[in-house]
Amino acid sequence: MIPIRCISCGKVVSAYYDEYQKRSEDGENPKEILDDLGITRYCCRRMIIAHVEAW
Amino acid sequence: MVQVDLEVRGEEGSKMEIDIKKQTDNELIFIVDGVDVPFINAIRRICMMEIPKMAIEDVDIIRNDSTLFDEVLAHRLGLIPITSSTASESIIFASECDCGGHCPKCSASFILKEKGPKVVYSKDLKPEDPDIKPVYDTVPILRLKKNEEVELAAIAQLGIGLEHAKWEPTTACAYKYYPKITVDDNCDSCGMCAEECPRGVLELKKDKIIVVDAENCSMCGTCMRICPTGAIDVGGEEGKFIFRIETDGSLSPQEILTKACEVLSEKTDRIIEFC
Numbered sequence: 001m002i003p004i005r006c007i008s009c010g011k012v013v014s015a016y017y018d019e020y021q022k023r024s025e026d027g028e029n030p031k032e033i034l035d036d037l038g039i040t041r042y043c044c045r046r047m048i049i050a051h052v053e054a055w
Numbered sequence: 056m057v058q059v060d061l062e063v064r065g066e067e068g069s070k071m072e073i074d075i076k077k078q079t080d081n082e083l084i085f086i087v088d089g090v091d092v093p094f095i096n097a098i099r100r101i102c103m104m105e106i107p108k109m110a111i112e113d114v115d116i117i118r119n120d121s122t123l124f125d126e127v128l129a130h131r132l133g134l135i136p137i138t139s140s141t142a143s144e145s146i147i148f149a150s151e152c153d154c155g156g157h158c159p160k161c162s163a164s165f166i167l168k169e170k171g172p173k174v175v176y177s178k179d180l181k182p183e184d185p186d187i188k189p190v191y192d193t194v195p196i197l198r199l200k201k202n203e204e205v206e207l208a209a210i211a212q213l214g215i216g217l218e219h220a221k222w223e224p225t226t227a228c229a230y231k232y233y234p235k236i237t238v239d240d241n242c243d244s245c246g247m248c249a250e251e252c253p254r255g256v257l258e259l260k261k262d263k264i265i266v267v268d269a270e271n272c273s274m275c276g277t278c279m280r281i282c283p284t285g286a287i288d289v290g291g292e293e294g295k296f297i298f299r300i301e302t303d304g305s306l307s308p309q310e311i312l313t314k315a316c317e318v319l320s321e322k323t324d325r326i327i328e329f330c
Contacts, residue, residue, distance in 0.1 A: 001123070001195055004134040005303075010226040012136055012303055015177075015191035041227070 002051045008043035020048055076270075081301060083308035086233060086270075088295045095230055095296050101315040104216040108139040108224045108305045109146070109163065109187060113210040120171075120203035128197060132209050133221045135177050136190040136303040137163075140310065142213065149212045157210050163187040165209040171199025180209070187211065190304035224311050227301040232291025234272035238264045242286035248278035270297060 004014045016037045023033045034045050070089050077084040087095065114129040121128070142163065152161035165180045178192035199205060216223035236256070246259035256272045258265050264287070278287050300308040 001131070001197065004131055004194060006226075010220065010223060010303065011301070012191055012194065012226075014195055015193045017195065018193055 002053070003047065006041075006044040006047050009041060011039070011041070011044045013039065013044050013047045017048060017051070076297075078308075080307065081304050083300045083312070084297065086295065086297055087230075088233075090294060090296070095298065097319055098312075098315050099228055099230060099298075101318050102228050102300060102311050103223055103225050105318050106224050106306065106311050106314050107143050107148070107213045107215055108222055109137040109142045109211045109213055110219075110221040111135065111137070111165070111209045112149075112162075112212040112214070113157070115208045115210075117206040117208070119205050119207070121197045121199055121205060123197050128205075128207075131196055132180075133219075135180075135194055135196075136305040137211055138186065138188055138190055139213075139224070139305045140307070141186045142211075143306070143314075146213050148214075157212075161212065163211045165211065166207075167196075167209065168206045169199060169204070171203040172201045174198050175205060224302050224306045225300055225308075226303050227299060230296040230298040232274070233295035233297055234269050234274055235290050235292045236266045236269055236272065236278075237288045237290075238266075239286050239288070241284040242282075243284055245283065247281050247283070248287050251277050251281045253277065 002014045002017045005011060006013050016039060020030075020033055020037065024030055030049060034040075034048065039045055039048065072088040074086045074088075075083070076086060111129075111132045114125075114132055116125050116128065119125055119128060123131075146163065147161050149157075149161045152158060154161060157164070164183045166183075167175070167180050169175045169179055175196045175198070176192060177189040177194035177196060179196075180189055182188040197205065214222035234256075242264060244259065244262040244264065246264070248264060249257040249259045253275065254268070254271045254273060256266060256268050257278060258267045272289065274289055274291065276289055279285075279289055300311060302308050302311060306314075
């Protein structure tokens with residue numbers, strides 16, 4: 001499971017993860033999805049980009 | 056203290072001006088002029104650490120078949136932001152309540168009862184009071200496989216960030232000096248500073264360096280280092296700051312800021328009384 005909040009700043013990044021995953025599977029550019037979702041800081045962006053759903 | 060202020064900054068020394076730059080549901084950016092660092096830093100620290108909000112504190116787990124440990128599950132629940140606008144008025148701190156445990160005066164409860172296969176989201180947390188509910192519906196809490204079940208009761212209480220980060224209403228809360236960029240007569244209009252600036256703050260127009268977006272300047276000093284004649288200087292304007300509050304949605308940034316001012320004036324009153 002993705003951590004609820006960004007480890008560095010505390011933004012609730014998990015709330016956007018499902019939408020991010022759906023849109024990136026549909027072939028959208030990850031950068032544009034993150035910008036559109038309002039995840040602007042690189043601490044929050046790495047939370048989503050680097051996450052692998054393990055089970 | 057007052058006398059010193061008057062001498063240094065004149066009669067209008069304590070005049071404060073606020074200019075709001077951006078305002079959304081969970082973000083507020085404003086420029087504040089006419090204050091000093093101790094004051095604005097006190098406001099910042101109070102915004103982060105001393106504004107009461109709701110967060111899940113106790114979890115009674117009746118059944119948890121998922122692969123997440125009970126304590127991990129409880130930790131995840133604690134980090135889910137919960138709407139606190141009404142709660143911070145109507146609910147009192149558990150330490151100030153005489154019930155000794157949980158009661159409606161000092162807590163709000165949630166029920167979670169789900170059966171797999173599914174992903175359990177924050178929207179599945181059923182609140183007792185419809186005004187006190189998770190801010191986001193889409194936070195994944197845990198995943199249940201076929202026939203796995205979860206059943207729990209969660210109790211949210213009022214708290215402050217000093218005690219635990221889950222009670223911090225702000226995510227990003229910071230200020231920076233208002234950038235002051237000056238180009239003097241030594242400038243030979245080579246344009247290297249405009250080329251090197253990573254944020255596009257400077258531009259070369261008609262053989263002159265123009266500051267196009269001072270507020271975006273991060274004061275990295277690249278332009279100062281690259282300038283062959285040393286004509287450009289980047290510094291901060293004394294007493295003027297760009298302040299930014301971003302919240303996790305449990306309270307609006309305006310509420311946080313006004314409450315921070317109340318907390319600060321209570322604190323100063325206490326000092327005055329003590330003296």
